[in-house]
Amino acid sequence: MTTNIKTGAEIIWESLLRLGVRTVFGYPGGAILPAYDAMTRYDIHHVLVRHEQGATHMADGYARAGGGVGVAIATSGPGATNMVTGIATAMMDSSPIVCITGQVGSKLIGSDAFQETDITGITLPITKHNYLVTRAEDICRAIREAFHIAASGRPGPVLIDITKDAQQTSCKFDWDAAAPQIPARRPDLAPAAGDYAQALELIHSARRPLILAGHGVILSGAMQEVRAFAEKANIPIAMTLLGIGCFPASHRLNLGMMGMHGEAWVNNAIQESDLLLAFGMRFDDRVTGDLKKYAQSAKKIHVEIDPAEINKVVKADVALIGDLRGVLHKLIPKIEPAEHGDWLDYIQKLKGEVSVRDIQNLPDDGHLYAAHVIHDLWRETHGSAVVVTDVGQHQMWEAQYYHHEEPRSLITSGGLGTMGFALPAAIGAKFARPDAEVWVVVGDGGFQMTMAEMATIVQEKIDIKIAIINNGYLGMVRQWQEFFYDRRYASTPLLNPDFVKLAEAFGIRGMAVTERGQVIPSVREARAHSGPVLINFQVEQEDSVYPMVPAGGALHAMIRRPSVLVETAADA
Amino acid sequence: MLNTIVVHVENKPGVLNRVASLCRRRAFNIESLSVGHTERPEVSRMTIVVELPEGIAARLVANLYKLVNVLEVADITSAAAVSRSLAMIKVNAPPDSRPYLLQLVQVFRARVVDLTSESLIVEATGNEEKIDGLVEVLRPFGILEMARTGCVAMLRGRPRAAAGAPALDSETAGEEEISYSV
Numbered sequence: 001m002t003t004n005i006k007t008g009a010e011i012i013w014e015s016l017l018r019l020g021v022r023t024v025f026g027y028p029g030g031a032i033l034p035a036y037d038a039m040t041r042y043d044i045h046h047v048l049v050r051h052e053q054g055a056t057h058m059a060d061g062y063a064r065a066g067g068g069v070g071v072a073i074a075t076s077g078p079g080a081t082n083m084v085t086g087i088a089t090a091m092m093d094s095s096p097i098v099c100i101t102g103q104v105g106s107k108l109i110g111s112d113a114f115q116e117t118d119i120t121g122i123t124l125p126i127t128k129h130n131y132l133v134t135r136a137e138d139i140c141r142a143i144r145e146a147f148h149i150a151a152s153g154r155p156g157p158v159l160i161d162i163t164k165d166a167q168q169t170s171c172k173f174d175w176d177a178a179a180p181q182i183p184a185r186r187p188d189l190a191p192a193a194g195d196y197a198q199a200l201e202l203i204h205s206a207r208r209p210l211i212l213a214g215h216g217v218i219l220s221g222a223m224q225e226v227r228a229f230a231e232k233a234n235i236p237i238a239m240t241l242l243g244i245g246c247f248p249a250s251h252r253l254n255l256g257m258m259g260m261h262g263e264a265w266v267n268n269a270i271q272e273s274d275l276l277l278a279f280g281m282r283f284d285d286r287v288t289g290d291l292k293k294y295a296q297s298a299k300k301i302h303v304e305i306d307p308a309e310i311n312k313v314v315k316a317d318v319a320l321i322g323d324l325r326g327v328l329h330k331l332i333p334k335i336e337p338a339e340h341g342d343w344l345d346y347i348q349k350l351k352g353e354v355s356v357r358d359i360q361n362l363p364d365d366g367h368l369y370a371a372h373v374i375h376d377l378w379r380e381t382h383g384s385a386v387v388v389t390d391v392g393q394h395q396m397w398e399a400q401y402y403h404h405e406e407p408r409s410l411i412t413s414g415g416l417g418t419m420g421f422a423l424p425a426a427i428g429a430k431f432a433r434p435d436a437e438v439w440v441v442v443g444d445g446g447f448q449m450t451m452a453e454m455a456t457i458v459q460e461k462i463d464i465k466i467a468i469i470n471n472g473y474l475g476m477v478r479q480w481q482e483f484f485y486d487r488r489y490a491s492t493p494l495l496n497p498d499f500v501k502l503a504e505a506f507g508i509r510g511m512a513v514t515e516r517g518q519v520i521p522s523v524r525e526a527r528a529h530s531g532p533v534l535i536n537f538q539v540e541q542e543d544s545v546y547p548m549v550p551a552g553g554a555l556h557a558m559i560r561r562p563s564v565l566v567e568t569a570a571d572a
Numbered sequence: 573m574l575n576t577i578v579v580h581v582e583n584k585p586g587v588l589n590r591v592a593s594l595c596r597r598r599a600f601n602i603e604s605l606s607v608g609h610t611e612r613p614e615v616s617r618m619t620i621v622v623e624l625p626e627g628i629a630a631r632l633v634a635n636l637y638k639l640v641n642v643l644e645v646a647d648i649t650s651a652a653a654v655s656r657s658l659a660m661i662k663v664n665a666p667p668d669s670r671p672y673l674l675q676l677v678q679v680f681r682a683r684v685v686d687l688t689s690e691s692l693i694v695e696a697t698g699n700e701e702k703i704d705g706l707v708e709v710l711r712p713f714g715i716l717e718m719a720r721t722g723c724v725a726m727l728r729g730r731p732r733a734a735a736g737a738p739a740l741d742s743e744t745a746g747e748e749e750i751s752y753s754v
Contacts (some may be wrong), residue, residue, distance in 0.1 A: 312631060
């Protein structure tokens with residue numbers, strides 16, 4: 001048993017170290033100063049960010065890329081409130097992060113003291129749980145519990161608000177006595193035997209089954225199981241945006257992304273299937289379109305760790321509540337091999353019809369399309385980079401044209417759709433996987449929201465490549481204005497800085513690309529350069545992402561590209 | 573329909589706020605919520621009466637279980653349960669109508685707990701329907717003020733295993749380890 005006297009500040013670092021933390025992302029300030037002062041005595045690397053939102057996205061990117069828990073630190077008041085967007089992002093995408101904030105002295109709480117804010121109150125609906133710690137004695141347990149809560153079950157963010165006096169006072173540090181005391185949970189989570197039997201019956205009688213794979217596959221670590229299941233029963237797989245990478249893009253059963261900007265063959269297959277196997281996904285409105293017209297002839301089996309997701313949006317015929325990996329372990333031995341030849345042939349036919357019109361197969365008209373950039377980037381990186389995308393058109397093009405083979409190789413803000421996510425999240429990803437080739441694919445709008453983190457890249461001497469898909473617009477909003485607001489481009493044109501000069505001002509190598517022929521050479525040059533590079537790809541201004549299911553529209557009623565120039569991704 | 577949900581929670585600061593915040597956030601419309609001590613000092617008990625569309629109660633229960641401080645949730649809407657709330661009703665009571673008022677109070681097995689020359693306070697305990705009935709018969713006399721607690725409810729018969737007791741998962745979960753922190 002370890003027993004000795006430490007300050008609360010020391011207990012913070014001691015606890016983090018014992019939990020395996022080696023890197024934290026943060027920004028100092030008055031109420032967290034005792035912790036920062038103690039930090040120098042511990043072997044933990046602190047990444048100084050340029051804005052606390054960046055710290056939370058970095059922790060998030062760290063967690064998503066590496067599978068561990070990301071840690072972000074900030075001071076009270078504005079430091080803490082700047083974290084809110086990053087916390088909400090992590091909450092929506094079930095990303096395990098722990099945020100530690102300083103708080104004013106416990107005697108000052110409630111007095112509107114300088115830089116006081118009720119951050120536990122503010123983050124109540126956007127954290128899995130949060131703590132206000134006012135005594136040094138309680139710090140260790142709060143941190144241990146926070147890590148357990150963040151990473152277990154359906155992961156999510158946990159915030160610990162620690163008063164300045166709790167950091168300053170000393171107490172007996174007893175790691176063993178501070179084991180988490182989280183109440184035992186409900187007993188009815190595991191599926192009953194009858195549920196399995198019912199699921200098997202549906203699976204065996206289905207003629208047009210389809211797996212919908214979501215983020216839960218990756219969070220559960222069920223990639224092998226999903227693959228074994230799909231191969232044994234010959235069931236094709238469609239992925240949500242956050243599910244991308246959970247199944248190899250090159251696999252014969254992979255269909256690609258579903259939903260609002262999903263491939264036409266995927267959405268049509270969903271609409272025509274007779275059994276949907278939802279694995280760790282939650283039927284987001286961006287995935288289903290009009291619920292009344294969603295997969296009407298399909299039975300639904302929902303495998304999900306969070307009981308609150310069952311029947312929330314789509315009524316499940318069978319719900320198997322639990323960790324996907326465990327559930328599949330029980331199912332796979334009982335699955336009878338099947339062919340589903342007609343169904344797979346039919347989907348192949350849908351796929352073929354689309355791919356003949358793909359942009360990659362059309363003659364070069366002299367314009368640079370984002371799809372070209374992404375396609376070339378994919379080819380040049382052999383599909384093996386960790387790509388971190390922002391939110392908007394480029395995000396959808398990346399999902400369509402970069403073919404991911406590995407889990408945790410696409411990192412993107414799905415549920416909250418947080419612009420400004422990519423650059424800081426990529427920094428976090430690089431710290432989680434220093435040997436990975438990390439590319440940021442970002443729009444010119446979102447990049448400007450958090451571009452100050454370029455300074456963090458340089459200060460930390462890390463190697464990240466940045467591809468700005470620059471169309472001079474807030475492209476996705478412009479696309480909606482084009483389709484649904486009669487081309488009234490209210491506040492979507494952007495007057496941008498010179499990104500190349502900007503990068504160079506930060507000490508990052510800058511390049512500019514305006515033609516298709518320059519894409520591959522620039523990517524090669526960037527990859528050959530040891531150090532961060534920013535490439536500004538000046539792409540077609542008014543290109544749109546197709547196909548598109550208008551919000552609230554039926555999934556099969558997609559807007560298709562009017563010209564023959566660009567359709568959608570093919571098997572390349 | 574009105575659902576009655578009994579929630580055992582850890583007796584810690586801020587837990588009421590978490591439950592209330594959850595209901596607000598998920599648009600569950602609370603009809604009444606009462607909270608108080610239980611037979612164990614570390615556990616508080618809430619009775620939430622909530623207006624829910626058919627089939628939504630299970631989602632509220634599942635969401636409540638996601639709160640770390642929640643120990644046990646039971647939807648007792650259709651179970652055999654005793655449910656009570658308390659009301660204090662201050663009624664206009666001039667001398668001429670007073671005898672009749674007192675008779676009514678007796679019929680409802682309510683009590684008069686304060687009496688002045690012009691008014692009296694009736695205290696009544698019972699299920700919501702009984703109190704609603706009392707309010708209706710008192711209304712013609714002129715209700716000056718009313719305070720009602722939310723309802724508290726309890727299942728009839730022998731209690732189940734105590735909330736928060738770790739014994740629950742041993743039989744049902746088998747060898748499968750499931751973290752309940754969702």
